[in-house]
Amino acid sequence: MEQLIRKMKNSLYKGFIDQSNPVTGQFKPKLLSNKAHENVLSTLLQEMKTCETFTFSVAFITEGGLATLKTMLFDLQLKGIKGRILTSTFLNFNQPKMFKELLKLENVEVRLTGVKGFHSKGYIFEHKDYYSLIVGSSNLTDSALKANYEWNVYLTSLEDGEIIHHFKNQFEEAWSEAIPLTIDWINHYNLNYEQQPFIKQASSNVFELNTDYLTNSLSDSLTIQPNKMQIDALKQLRTLRENGAKKGLIISATGTGKTYLSAFDVRNFTPKKMLFVVHREQILKKALQDYQKILGGHPDDYGLLSGNSKDTGARYLFATVQTLSSQSHLQQFPKDEFDYILIDEVHRAGADSYLNIINYFEPDFLLGMTATPERTDSFNIFELFDYNIAYEIRLQAALEEEMLCPFHYFGVTDYERNGEIIDDTSTLQHLISHERVHHILEKINYYGYSGKRVRGLIFCSSKQESHALSAELNTQGLKTTALTGDNSQFEREDAIRKLERYELDYILTVDIFNEGIDIPFLNQIIMLRQTQSSIIFIQQLGRGLRKHNEKEYVTIIDFIGNYKNNYLIPIALSGDQSMNKDNVRRKTVNTDYIQGVSTINFEEIAKKRIFDAIDNKNLKLYNMEFLTTPYKELKNRLGRVPLLIDFIKNNSIDPEVIFIKKKNYFDFLLSMNEPITYINDYEQAVLTMFSQELINGKRIHEVLLVQNLIEKNKVSKTDYLKLLNDSGTYSNKETIDSVENLLSLNFFVKTAQKTYGSKPIVILENGKYQLNSELQKSLENDQFRELLEDIILCSLEKNKRYSKQTPLTIYEKYSRKDVCRLLNWSSNEEGTLNGGRIKMNSCPIFVNYHKTDNDNLEVKYMDEFLSTDIFKWCSTKNRKVTAKDIAPIVNSSVENTSVHLFVKKHNGEGKDFYYLGEVMVDSDSAENDTLMDQGKVYNVATMNMILEQPVQYDIFHYLVEE
Structure with missing residues (x-):
């Protein structure tokens, strides 16, 4: 206790008297504003995780704000940790449905204060030996906890401290006079709430007039303008064409407005005749409607070419690939009939039906659009479009630009029966057992949804499970239907219409809704199948990411079993394709990388299953078979053999992962059957040394020296020291001695010295450094020189994450x-x-x-x-x-x-x-x-x-x- 008091005194001295006082940061007062690396939410979760009890006094709470804490509250419930929440009805901000969500929290007692003008925002946490407190501007809303510019002070206090007594006394006084939250109270509040037509809760934690009751809407008369992403993409498309390009590829996350983007570009291009090609008639009709909003004109300018429509004379023709690809329909058009052709979902273009169309027509410009250009077969989409990527925006960037609906992802535990996890590898009997269905319903109910009623999509592992589970859910009072590839287009569209009209609660499916379907009103997505591919995972998550005026966010509930592929979940959510195990662990532990108000939450047991998958010794993560796919994808994208630096620049696998299986990149390229120039044994040994020891970038002193010696043949020690200084990195005699020792190979044990060529790489003579004579001659081999310089570039790039002022960087x-x-x-x-x-x-x-x-x-x-x-x-x-x-x-x-x-x-x-x-x-x-x-x-x-x-x-x- 004495040590605790001493540390707290020092922290208060630093916080309120002298900021230069060097003390531990555990009890240091600090400002939480959401603008630094630490947001209010992460601090709140940290305190909840370590506290013995918690007390919240907040005027305003939203469902989204509550959702950010639900996983933590569930884990605390399992540990027997309880808390209290005091809130209000001030300004009718809090919605009746939110109060119902509060009732689901079994370990939290909720009361409602009658204090007039109650507007407090405070969070108190009782720990074993001390209290911590967050007080300031943040209500319990997702925007206030993660995105808004807020001012909150974080303080710690011992139990006898006056500040904590003041807050606790204030709270207890209000708590004693408050009334418990009950379902009867909510029903009564709901009646009064619905009679307040002019005030409603806005998603950004402010108030606005409720004009929902107005019968006239102005939105239809507003001109649709391109968003930031579309403006940037349109500029790049224009630049492509000005440089003579005849083709272009747009890679854009689901829900970011690709169809509108293409319509804007068509408007800029002003074609005499345009062709829009998709794979499904349902998408075709929606695209036509969107184009009419952007381009305007007479209805007769627009036409369909599909099973039932043959409007071939229309200026803007929208065709299904199935109809257009047949020779009888293709041949009716001259090859230059269309001066602008657009292919939607172009990752499908490797199929003969698409290639028949693309190879037949000769447009002035061909545009392809997709959210996922990566292919599981060997077809190269990038080559098809002359490697012209006009624009690319993935999930993280789209969230940051607020193009998509925010989401709250919950990785939850699947049902366990007699110590055995029931997941999609189990028998059908166990998958639809009463116990598992009850477990699923518990989780669905607990994590909830945004909106007045659920409109959900459930991805199952098989047709049998989807039908059987739908039947079982219907016996539990839900209204569901199962859709598979066996259902007709009409049946699919009819089910979506019923879901939109609340005639269905859920559609259960296998894979048919992975892509190419627009259901913007979805407010809950359930994943009951293991993640086999990060691409499919994002496709399925993306079904709910379109914005809709009846939802603030979409809830994603992922049931995590004992799958070997669980490591793909953080990979998919973060977009980190490095395949570096440590990166995957970090993205599971710390999910602050997700942008905006979206959050990623794993129940503790589910998180452990992901760690188990990462640590599995039999994991194929570093097998050659696993490395081959990202290599081929990158080669397809670039149209050439990638360099190692290309993997880093294109957010692909970490080059260090390659060297777990192969001693150097030359060795790897040989295994890929690439035609490369011969490199002798010594050159390979040098590449191996740099690949195994220096590419990690943990110290750049060695590679900076070698990089200069490649360019200048000799470098004086004085110039080398100046080079280090100019690079902003540290240098001292001990470090320079260490660099010389390592590049002489004396640092390594005998077996490693032999592997690395058995002779000094760099020699110091008369105060000047130079490469050994054999290595100088090897630099005349362009292939070797390129590979060596490539490793150096990677090392310099990877060094950016490390401190330049100290040899070791904390948390690396x-x-x-x-x-x-x-x-x-x-x-x-x-x-x-x-x-x-x-x-x-x-x-x-x-x-x-x-x-x-x-x-x-x-x-x-x-x-x-x-x-x-x-x-x-x-x-x-x-x-x-x-x-x-x-x-x-x-x-x-x-x-x-x-x-x-x-x-x-x-x-x-x-x-x-x-x-x-x-x-x-x-x-x-x-x-x-x-x-x-x-x-x-x-x-x-x-x-x-x-x-x-x-x-x-x-x-x-x-x-x-x-």
Whole structure:
């Protein structure tokens, strides 16, 4: 407690007296505005995750705001953590349906205050030894928690602090006079709410006039204007044509207005005759209507060419590919009949029906549009359009530009029966059992939807499941129907109409609604099938992302079972295609990358299943078969053999992933059967060294030197130091010695030296650096030089994520070998670097936090986080605090030794550890202890290490939780 009081005093001193006071950040007062890296929501979730009880006093709550907390509230319920929420009816902002959502929270007591003008916004969290408080401008709305410019102060206080007593007393006074939330109260409130025609809740956390009751709408008379994305795309299309291009490709996320974009471009182009080709008649009719809104003109200018319509003389002709591709219909048109042709959903264009059309006509301009140009077959869409990508906008960017409806994604646990997960790999009998259906309905009800009634789409794993589950749901009082590829177009359209009119609650389907269907009123999407492809995942999620005036957001509920492909979920949601396991873990732990008010939420058990999939030793993530697909996709996009830097620039696989299976890129290209110039054994050895050791960008000193030597043959030591300075990176004698040592290969063990060519890469003579003579001659080989310079470019690019001022960057991951190099040790001592080792006034501590059965250990060491900024370290066996290798660590503060803490969750993560920063060893806490291993007692030393700054909450909880 004394230490806690001391840290809190120091934090308050920093917050209110002197900001330069160097203290731990755990209790530091701070401003939460949603404009920095830390938004109000992430802090709120962090406090909820670690609290013992919570208290909210907020005037305004929206369903979207509540949705952002529902997963956390569910996890807290499982842990027995309860809370209270005090809210109001001030200005009739809070909707009756939102109050019903509050009633679903079994671990939260809700009351309604009668205080006139109640407008508070405060969140109090009781922890074991202290309280924390967020108070300011943020109500419990998704915009206020994540997107709006807000001012909230975050404070901490001990129980006897006056500030927390003041807030608690104010709350308790209002709470004691408030009335409990009940269904009867909601029904009564609803009657009064509906009688207030002039005030309604706006999505942006403000108020506006409710003009829904007006009979005249002005929207139809407004001219439709292009949005920001469309304006940029139209400029690029114009530039393409001015440069002589005859073809162009638009890659645009579902719901971003591709059809309107094409209509705007047609208006700019003013063709004498235009052809619009799609694969489904339903889309055809909608596209025609959209074009009429943009282009105007006489109705006779527009025509259909499909099964029942043959308006071939229309200026703007909309045709289905099935009808137009037949020779009898194609031949009736001259090849130059249309000067502008557009192909929608052009990723389908590898089919003969599409190619017949594209190869037949000779337009002045051909435009293709798709949300997903990637193909599972070998057909190259990019080549078809001469590699002219006019514009590309993916999900994250579209959300940031507010083109799409926000979504709240919930990764939930599928039903477990007798310890066995029931998911789409189970028998049909178990899939539709009463228990699983009840579990599904519980989750659907808990996570809810935006709008007055549900209009949902459920993706099932098979036709049998969709029909059987639909029948079972209907017995539970829902109105559902199943649609599969066996249903006619009329049956599909009829079901959608019924869903829109609330005659159906859900449509259950397998794959027929993955793409090419526009259902903007959908407010809930349920995924009951495993994720086989990130592309299909986004297609299915995208069904609900179109904006609609009857929903503020769409709810996505994904039932996660024990699937090997669970790792694809964070890949799909983040758009990170690097296939780097650590990146996938981070995108699961920290979902702040999602833009706008959208959120991604995983129940704890569901999150663990994703981690299990990532850590699965049999995962195909790094198999050659798995690497082949992104390689071919990138080659198709570029129209040439990709360089490694191309993978980075195009958000494809991380080049380091390639080198898990192949020693260098030349080796990889050979396995891809690419015709490349011969490279001798020594050149391959140099490429291998750079690929395995330097491409990671964790230190750029070596590659900067080699890059200059490639250009200048010789570089003086003075010029090299100036180069480092100009690059903004650190330099000192120890680092320069380390660089020279590594490039001489002396840093590496003998086997690695042999693998890397057995001779120094760089030689220092008379104060000047130069490449060895064989390497200088090898640079005359253009293929080798290109591959070497490619690795250097990748290293420089990857280095952007690392600090240029210090050798180690907090929260990045490092192997033992990396640390030996970055701490300037003369040799790689990773094989013997267990426990702690002091060398060159530095001591790295490596901790494998969860020792599992895979570690062949029955003993559990006492390594433990006591808090986010205190770590209890346990030495290796047969050690005491007075041991010659332990005593210097205990006394490191006195002896001016830097102690660095590296932690990984378990061995399933591989060789890399999270760097958690420098620590100060609390020498007073050092003590001898014992542990038992296979019936034998061993001495160990333990001590507390105080981190310079607390571990950020997402990484902390990831490391600590089993």
